[in-house]
Amino acid sequence: MAHEHSNPHHYNISMKRVKVTWKETKLVVPCGDGSDRVSRLLYNITQRYQKYAADFDQANYFVELRTADGYLLDKTDCISEVIGDGEEIVAVDYRAWIANFKKNAELEVWTKIGRPDFTENKDKWVKISHSQKFNRLYIEFGVGSEAIKFQVYDPDSLSYQEPGTLLDEIHGGDTTQKWFCSAHWDPPCAIEVHVKSASNPRAQISKINVLDDNIVGRFTKGAITTTQTSFPELTKTSYPLPAPIADGPALRMDGYATPIDIKAIEVVSVGNSSVQLQQIGRPFVEQFWTGTKGAYQKISVEFMISNTSEASVSVILVVAEYMDHDGNWKAATAWSGQKTSEYWYDMRSAHDTILSFEPNSVLKLSLQLETPIDTTKYKSHENRLRRIHGSFPDPLQIRFTLTDQHKRNSVIAVQAMNGPPDVPTLASFQADNKCKLYHWIQCDDTISDERLYIPVKYLEEDRVLEISLRPKSVIYLVDERRLRRWAWDAIQKGVEEVWLEDVNWSIEDGAFGLQMAYLVDAGDRMVYGLKIKMWTQTGKVEECFNVPLEIYG
Incomplete structure (x- = not known):
């Protein structure tokens, strides 16, 4: 510590005490005959303030003493040589001193x-x-x-x-x-x-x-x-893992019917109305899971609509229906609007809204069928899923009936069907994200045609595992500090496997879920593996993978 000045006075008297000021607190501190060094007095003053000053933190201490007129006292000097009996001095605590010092150093x-x-x-x-x-x-x-x-x-x-x-x-x-x-x-x-x-x-x-x-x-x-290092070298080069568990069927990726080629085969309406429809786009299929309001199957189709009459025509009613597993037509909610993009239809008009068509007019119009999904039997973990739900026939036959003001009808039947599920695989994920994964875990649901999956990356430069908890849309980072903390907690509890409270997710009354645990080697005081459990309505997976030992540095 820099020592700029000593008190210019020299004292050779029998010492008794000094008067010390720190902030608003003043204490009298004895100093014997003054033969000790200033450093000893500094220590004694710290002890006194820790004992008597309520606002003096026990972790704080004094680092400097100065005379009342601001002279710095050298800690190596003898007390009696620089301080007089009963003299007033000012104590400078560590926190105040360091804050001031760091501003200038x-x-x-x-x-x-x-x-x-x-x-x-x-x-x-x-x-x-x-x-x-x-x-x-x-x-x-x-x-x-x-x-x-x-x-x-x-x-x-x-x-x-x-x-x-x-x-x-x-x-x-x-x-x-x-x-x-x-x-x-x-x-x-x-x-x-x-x-x-x-x-x-x-x-x-x-x-x-x-x-x-x-x-x-x-x-x-x-x-x-x-x-x-604070931890000895590991005693092993590898750590055995529990065998994986996998129950339930995998998603079907082939054997699907070929969709109708609407460019080769015209799909047009029939009926006695002058309003005629021709399908111009494939049906857009989507499940919409609202949570509080239930779940709905929606099928949107874009049509070219022509009014072949010389007079204006008004469609006063649109009816949407689908064919169930028994071959019966079931009523659904109908909407009309416009297709605004490949994956978005702006449906604003209900089935009883009047649609007017000018004489000999031709325009595009989209119609949508909407019907509830039985959420007590069939569930999904996605808010939106572009599939025909498993509770409906596949292919699904739908039809729209338009009734004009003259009570004449125009009916068009459309077929919607599922193709192979658009779900990621290890290879496709790596290709799409231009990365190499450290581990990959998946679990399929053949009712909703969905896949739960967890890609795991190892970031070598940072020595961090990046675990994408896909159902939760959360990136979970695991570094050496977190692993050491886990190992410490497990050893204190005397266990070698701990399920994490912050990775415990389930929805739809437990139909879909995810949990993660860590595995500990008590001898090496380290986490050597992670265990992930996932389940769906039709499957269950429990799989472990080793933590890369390089993560420990």
């Missing part, structure tokens, strides 16, 4: 060595910084987001230290020292840092070179090496 952080501590969820760390402006090295010790100690060194004060000299430390405050952070001088040019948290089996030890023989009197950032 222009610090560059050279390294921060820290370890997570899961016992109190506060990391323990040591940070080494340098000020080019002052040519000083700063060693900071902290817990969580709070800095506890801050020491300052110039090149000479370090180079003359004995090998292994303890520069400073913080620890857990008891004799067991379940956690500690320390910095030692390792001549001729390095500082050795030890950081151990209560949840780590041993200290992480790293060295940073701070002096260069070729540059005398200046600090220089050198190599940083780790000589001991």
Whole structure:
């Protein structure tokens, strides 16, 4: 710490006490005969304020003493030489001093060595910084987001230290020292840092070179090496996994009927109305699951409509029907509107809305059939699914009947059908996303023609697993810190498999669901695998995969 001035007065009297001010709190502190150093008085003042000052944090401490007129007292001086009996002095606490100091020092952080501590969820760390402006090295010790100690060194004060000299430390405050952070001088040019948290089996030890023989009197950032990690090397190179479980049929991908080619075969209306329809686009099939209002099957078809009459015609009623499994026509809700894009139909008019057609006019009109899906028997995990639901026949026959003001009808029958389900596979996902997956898990539902799937990536540069929990649209990131935390929790509970509370998803009264667990090797104190369980209305999958050991660094 820089020492700018000493009190200009010299005292040789029998000391008794000093009067100390910190913020609004004033204390009288005895100092004996004054033969101790100022550093001892500083320590005693800290003890007194921790005891008597209600607003003085127990983790705080004093780093400087100044005379009432602002002179800095050197901590190495004898008390009686710089302070008079009964003199008033001002104490500067660490937090105020460090906040002011950091504003002016222009610090560059050279390294921060820290370890997570899961016992109190506060990391323990040591940070080494340098000020080019002052040519000083700063060693900071902290817990969580709070800095506890801050020491300052110039090149000479370090180079003359004995090998292994303890520069400073913080620890857990008891004799067991379940956690500690320390910095030692390792001549001729390095500082050795030890950081151990209560949840780590041993200290992480790293060295940073701070002096260069070729540059005398200046600090220089050198190599940083780790000589001991907080966890020993793994005892195994592989970890066996439980056998996978897979129940239920896979989705049918072939054997589907070929759709009618409406360009080769005209699909036109029949009837005695002058309003005639011709299908010009394939039926757009969609399930719409609203949650509170239930689920609906919707089929939209675009038509070219012609009024062949010399007079205006008004369609006063549109009826939509579909054929059930028994060959009976069932009434449905009809809507009319316009096709605005490949996947969107703007349906605004109900079946009883009057549609007017000018004489000899030709225009495009889209009609939509809408009918409820029985959600007590058939479910889906998607809000929208472009399939004919399994509760309806496939192909599905639908027809629209238009009635004009003269009670004459025009009827057109249309066939809608499913093709192979448009669901991803491992190969298609990798191709579409231009990536290589670390693992892939899927589970099919043959009632709704859906697939639950989870792609897993390993980001080598970041040493992170990226797990896409597709049903939840959530990216779950797993890094070394999270794995160490999981392992710590499991070891404290004495278990080797833990199901995660934050990955426990189900909908539709449990018809679809997802869970994830982690597998722990207590001997190596690490998570070696993840287990994923998925289920649908018709299938169940339970599969494990190994965590890449490279993630542990």
